[in-house]
Amino acid sequence: MLDRLMQSAEQAEVFEISSEATKIGFTANRLKSFEVEETQGMAARVLVDGKLGFAASSDITAVDKLVQNVLESARYGDQVALRFPEPQPGPTVQVYDAQLATLSTDRLIEMGEEMIEIVREADEQASVSIDLTRRVRQTTVRNSRGVETVAKKAPLSIMLQVERVRGDDVVTLFEYFTTATLDRSYRRFVRRIAEKLRLARRAASLSSGRMPVLFSPNGAPVLGLPIIHGLNGKNVYRGISPMAGQEGERLFDERLTVVDDPTLDGRPGSSSHDDEGVPRQRNVLIDQGRLTGFIYDLKTAALAGTEPTGNGERGLFSPPSPAFSNIIVEAGELSVDEIVAGIDEGLLVESPLGLGQGNVISGAFSNNLSLAFKIEGGKILGRVKDVSVAGNIYQDMQHIEALSSESEWVYGGIQLPYMLLPELNVVTRD
Amino acid sequence: MRRETIEAALRASKADYTEIRIEESESTRVAFRGPDLETADVVLDRGGFVRCLVHGGGWGIATFNDVSDLKQRIEQAYEGARAIQAEPIELADIPVSEEDVKVPLDNDFRHIGLTEKKSLAEAYNDTLLTFDARIVDTHTSYVDTFKRVVFANSEGTYFAEERPMINVAFSAVAREDGDVQRAFEAISKVAGFDAVRDHHALVETVAQRAVDLLSAPAVEGRRYPVICNPRMAGVFAHEAFGHLSEADFVYENPQAQKMMVLGRRFGRDILTIADDGSIAGLRGTHKYDDEGTPTGRTDLIKDGVLVGRLHSRETAAKMDEEPTGNGRATGYRHPPIVRMTNTFIEGGETSFEDMISDIELGVYACDAFGGQTALENFSFSAAYGYMIRNGEIAELVRDVVLSGNLFVTLQHIDAVGDDFQWAEWGRCGKGQGGLTVSMGAPHVRIQDVLIGGE
Numbered sequence: 044m045l046d047r048l049m050q051s052a053e054q055a056e057v058f059e060i061s062s063e064a065t066k067i068g069f070t071a072n073r074l075k076s077f078e079v080e081e082t083q084g085m086a087a088r089v090l091v092d093g094k095l096g097f098a099a100s101s102d103i104t105a106v107d108k109l110v111q112n113v114l115e116s117a118r119y120g121d122q123v124a125l126r127f128p129e130p131q132p133g134p135t136v137q138v139y140d141a142q143l144a145t146l147s148t149d150r151l152i153e154m155g156e157e158m159i160e161i162v163r164e165a166d167e168q169a170s171v172s173i174d175l176t177r178r179v180r181q182t183t184v185r186n187s188r189g190v191e192t193v194a195k196k197a198p199l200s201i202m203l204q205v206e207r208v209r210g211d212d213v214v215t216l217f218e219y220f221t222t223a224t225l226d227r228s229y230r231r232f233v234r235r236i237a238e239k240l241r242l243a244r245r246a247a248s249l250s251s252g253r254m255p256v257l258f259s260p261n262g263a264p265v266l267g268l269p270i271i272h273g274l275n276g277k278n279v280y281r282g283i284s285p286m287a288g289q290e291g292e293r294l295f296d297e298r299l300t301v302v303d304d305p306t307l308d309g310r311p312g313s314s315s316h317d318d319e320g321v322p323r324q325r326n327v328l329i330d331q332g333r334l335t336g337f338i339y340d341l342k343t344a345a346l347a348g349t350e351p352t353g354n355g356e357r358g359l360f361s362p363p364s365p366a367f368s369n370i371i372v373e374a375g376e377l378s379v380d381e382i383v384a385g386i387d388e389g390l391l392v393e394s395p396l397g398l399g400q401g402n403v404i405s406g407a408f409s410n411n412l413s414l415a416f417k418i419e420g421g422k423i424l425g426r427v428k429d430v431s432v433a434g435n436i437y438q439d440m441q442h443i444e445a446l447s448s449e450s451e452w453v454y455g456g457i458q459l460p461y462m463l464l465p466e467l468n469v470v471t472r473d
Numbered sequence: 474m475r476r477e478t479i480e481a482a483l484r485a486s487k488a489d490y491t492e493i494r495i496e497e498s499e500s501t502r503v504a505f506r507g508p509d510l511e512t513a514d515v516v517l518d519r520g521g522f523v524r525c526l527v528h529g530g531g532w533g534i535a536t537f538n539d540v541s542d543l544k545q546r547i548e549q550a551y552e553g554a555r556a557i558q559a560e561p562i563e564l565a566d567i568p569v570s571e572e573d574v575k576v577p578l579d580n581d582f583r584h585i586g587l588t589e590k591k592s593l594a595e596a597y598n599d600t601l602l603t604f605d606a607r608i609v610d611t612h613t614s615y616v617d618t619f620k621r622v623v624f625a626n627s628e629g630t631y632f633a634e635e636r637p638m639i640n641v642a643f644s645a646v647a648r649e650d651g652d653v654q655r656a657f658e659a660i661s662k663v664a665g666f667d668a669v670r671d672h673h674a675l676v677e678t679v680a681q682r683a684v685d686l687l688s689a690p691a692v693e694g695r696r697y698p699v700i701c702n703p704r705m706a707g708v709f710a711h712e713a714f715g716h717l718s719e720a721d722f723v724y725e726n727p728q729a730q731k732m733m734v735l736g737r738r739f740g741r742d743i744l745t746i747a748d749d750g751s752i753a754g755l756r757g758t759h760k761y762d763d764e765g766t767p768t769g770r771t772d773l774i775k776d777g778v779l780v781g782r783l784h785s786r787e788t789a790a791k792m793d794e795e796p797t798g799n800g801r802a803t804g805y806r807h808p809p810i811v812r813m814t815n816t817f818i819e820g821g822e823t824s825f826e827d828m829i830s831d832i833e834l835g836v837y838a839c840d841a842f843g844g845q846t847a848l849e850n851f852s853f854s855a856a857y858g859y860m861i862r863n864g865e866i867a868e869l870v871r872d873v874v875l876s877g878n879l880f881v882t883l884q885h886i887d888a889v890g891d892d893f894q895w896a897e898w899g900r901c902g903k904g905q906g907g908l909t910v911s912m913g914a915p916h917v918r919i920q921d922v923l924i925g926g927e
Contacts, residue, residue, distance in 0.1 A: 067557075071725030071726060073560055074558065074559050075531050075559055077531060077532070077533050077534065078534035079535050081536070081538065083538045097512050098516065102518075105517055112515045112517075115515070116512070116514040116587075119587055119591050152557070170729075206729065208732055209728060210728075210731075213850075281609065281646075282610065283646045283648060285651055285653065346509065360500075362514075396850060396876070397845045397874070398845075400843035400854035400874075401843075401854040401872065402653065402654060402655055404655070405653040405654070407872055410852060411851070411852030411877075411925065429877060431694075431923070431925040433872075433925045468694065472877075
């Protein structure tokens with residue numbers, strides 16, 4: 044394939060993907076489905092007369108058409124000073140656990156049953172749906188400068204949805220867990236969900252106003268999402284990131300350190316090279332509140348006149364773009380209990396609604412909360428309904444009161460502690 | 474793929490029920506980001522889905538890109554179904570269908586070259602870029618997809634259906650003194666190339682709005698009477714109410730059934746909400762759903778009272794109701810689940826002037842950036858809004874986020890406009906992610922809505 048492309052192109056790259064997965068589905072507390080999934084596909088990029096072309100196909104027998112499409116695409120492409128990388132070593136990372144890759148169907152079913160039991164112990168009216176997926180996924184990048192990187196991963200992922208209806212009172216939770224190492228951490232994940240359900244049984248009321256707001260790891264992406272967008276090289280190059288041109292400046296409280304770390308063993312987001320064959324590396328992006336870097340793929344780096352950071356990611360059908368591997372917000376010193384104990388009256392944000400809606404890049408957020416709790420006299424009192432929080436991270440994260448010593452992985456690839464903001468706008472029905 | 478091959482594979486199945494869905498699509502995409510071309514390309518996607526039921530087992534499913542050995546895929550799905558012990562799954566009866574559904578397109582986009590598609594997107598993008606120096610970033614995209622779905626099951630249904638779609642989308646980002654604002658419009662239709670031409674005026678409104686939002690104040694957070702424009706009201710119908718009427722939410726949950734009992738009053742007499750997958754040319758329209766059930770209209774709320782819900786064959790059988798043609802799959806990777814098609818609030822009798830005239834202080838919420846619901850709770854971000862002062866539209870405001878409780882809010886709809894229209898785009902993110910849907914509504918007034926904001 045590469046040879047065929049090089050007959051017409053100055054540079055060429057072929058990306059291949061194949062995966063096999065087994066998925067066990069529980070619906071409304073009961074085993075419901077067993078699924079096997081086979082995926083394959085191929086994408087190509089070329090530079091012809093300095094112009095970049097792309098094409099992809101999930102029909103790997105359609106090679107002629109793929110070649111024709113990618114060359115056609117290059118005829119219409121923009122001039123880009125892009126060079127595919129040379130072979131370079133990357134960090135060694137463990138993301139293939141043979142035990143996990145061969146986990147039996149029976150074991151997956153057992154895990155699902157165990158999780159349902161833990162949730163239903165907390166609330167017998169909970170209706171739990173779970174998808175457990177065990178996957179082996181291989182991607183290969185080859186280019187005309189001799190790169191041939193193969194990434195083989197075996198992630199286990201669990202999607203868990205809980206609905207609990209009592210009269211017109213509804214609790215819904217939708218949570219995602221993933222790992223590339225077989226351990227017991229899924230139990231901690233499900234116990235936390237059970238704990239939330241327990242806490243949600245009690246109702247509490249809260250008046251609108253400015254107050255301390257504690258974001259759980261699950262709730263903190265309200266604040267994290269604008270940062271994720273702001274650090275993306277594409278938004279920086281386009282000049283829409285409020286962080287553009289501010290490298291070296293202190294933008295946030297010095298308690299805040301944000302790292303992109305693809306070198307962690309056992310995390311599905313880790314790998315030795317990115318999807319363009321560039322070596323991965325640990326990048327500190329915000330260091331004690333100070334902006335220290337952004338993330339780039341090859342093309343964005345070429346356009347911006349900077350170096351790629353090993354953050355080129357892609358699906359089969361899309362050209363690479365900058366994306367995080369694992370995002371780590373460094374933990375603090377106080378325990379969650381100590382932080383809660385210090386709050387007279389405030390709000391604990393557990394599940395936000397409408398993440399990603401609105402003008403995220405500007406730093407503004409305004410989210411209704413599907414699950415939030417009132418904190419009073421240093422204790423979590425009960426669930427507050429019909430409540431929303433609003434603010435702007437570039438102002439409101441100038442001062443972070445505390446970060447917890449405990450962290451959790453949420454939304455797949457983000458590791459977060461609890462985060463306390465001293466004063467935020469809270470709007471309620473009362 | 475040949476019909477005989479598919480039918481031979483079905484005949485060889487040992488399962489009690491077997492279905493096969495093969496999807497092939499070709500997409501042409503052009504995308505600009507700022508002055509740079511992101512991509513101008515063609516992608517091909519082909520894959521299959523097989524599902525089996527056996528007595529005493531559950532659903533056995535196989536999905537794949539390699540379609541060369543269907544018999545083996547059915548065997549895999551059959552083994553999957555046998556591998557698990559599950560509650561018996563019944564499927565409601567549907568008529569056996571046999572049809573080849575063609576969707577003729579005026580000026581079929583498959584006969585238009587990449588040159589013309591790129592020029593079109595580039596011209597729209599230039600309109601955005603040159604509008605005002607404060608426009609610092611744009612996203613302009615053109616996508617056409619021609620998909621062909623073949624569905625066959627062991628009951629004898631066999632249909633092939635063309636599912637073409639054409640989209641253009643324009644987004645502009647304006648920046649001034651560190652402040653960043655965004656505006657967006659899109660057109661998406663089951664139509665040929667002409668449907669996406671000649672929209673420069675619309676593109677200019679996008680650029681204008683992004684610039685205007687820079688000097689717009691954030692709305693003050695509190696409760697207001699709100700008028701939703703048709704697009705916002707359509708998203709509300711879909712997100713806040715539609716998802717609750719999907720039977721997979723209630724069919725295995727007695728408490729949820731009690732909450733969504735047919736005959737319960739949800740709103741005033743003026744409120745009627747329905748779903749209809751059979752309206753020509755809309756994004757949620759198909760002749761058949763992905764289980765082979767013909768689509769049609771289902772009233773959900775009629776004159777304020779809950780009268781129906783949306784079903785797949787499985788949920789209909791379980792609840793002893795009729796299947797409604799709402800078993801939809803995002804693609805060959807997914808089983809059909811209960812999804813909306815084209816969901817709408819039926820037009821009423823109040824003119825916009827009458828609706829606004831007695832509002833002293835309120836908010837006019839326009840278009841939706843997005844909406845999300847946790848069943849009884851919802852949250853919607855308006856793309857932009859205006860204050861209403863003394864019965865008239867006043868200043869532009871930003872950061873308009875509506876949130877609240879569904880049951881309370883539906884009761885608070887006290888005026889339904891006489892100006893019904895369909896939105897030009899819509900996507901639903903339930904479960905499997907992006908599925909094309911349409912949403913429609915007239916202007917709708919809701920009393921006492923919580924608007925978040927700084």
